[in-house]
Each structure stands twice: as structure tokens, then as C-alpha cells.
Amino acid sequence: QVQLVESGGGLVQAGGSLRLSCAASGRAFTWYAMGWFRPAPGKEREFVAAISANGGTTNYADSVKGRFTISRDNAKNTVYLEMNSQKPEDTAVYYCAARKALLPSKGPDSYDYWGQGTQVTVSS
Secondary structure (H helix, E strand, O other): OEEEEEEOOEEEEOOOOEEEEEEEEEOOHHHOEEEEEEEEOOEEEEEEEEEOOOOOOEEEOOOOOOOEEEEEEOOOOEEEEEEOOOOHHHOEEEEEEEEOOOOOOOOHHHOOEEOOOEEEEEEO
16 A cells, blocks of 8 residues: 655746655555646546656656656655646646556556645746
């Protein structure tokens, strides 16, 4: 069992930056690939970014590529999402997810555990 707690959300102006954190409790964090998702029109969960269990592989949605960076610190059982050059369309609740596999996935259905989410609001 893995429990995930997100933090770092808030209000930011367009062009600004935020860093989200997701702290994982439980065992064997290093065996889990991690992802970040957000709701989108017509989708309960839209893929944002994902990282492999060892941090060596990352994937990004086209809409955030070059602006967002996912990383992890396995010693701290934490995954991060650095969000730069933010746009109003980035406004959403951001969810952290854990997948019991070494490689990341863009599909929300392939993730086993989810956090409660953290709100990010980008004002124009």
C-alpha cells in the first residue's frame, strides 16, 4: 500500500512558477514509477508528466514540454513537478499517482495509487 500526499499548489500569475511535491509513504517507493495528472475537458485525468522508478526516464505531455520538469528523490520518497512559464490553461487540480512498475505510463488506468490532489490556479 502506498499513500500519496501532494503539496505546493497555490495561486500564481501567468508566466510564474510553482513546484509541486508528492510525498509517498509505504514501502518500496523505488519500485514505483510516478506520474502527474490533471483533469481536462472530457477527461477525468489528463496526463501531464511521468518518471521511471530510477528517475532515468521521463515523459511529458506536449502541452507542458519545455515548461514543466518532473524529478524524484528516492531517498526522500518524494516526486516533484517544477512548473515554469505557467499559463491560465494550466489551472487545475494536480494529482500525483504511483504505478507498480519500473517504467512510466501516460495512461491513468495503469496507475495503482492516487493522492488527493493540490489546486493550482494561474491568473492572467
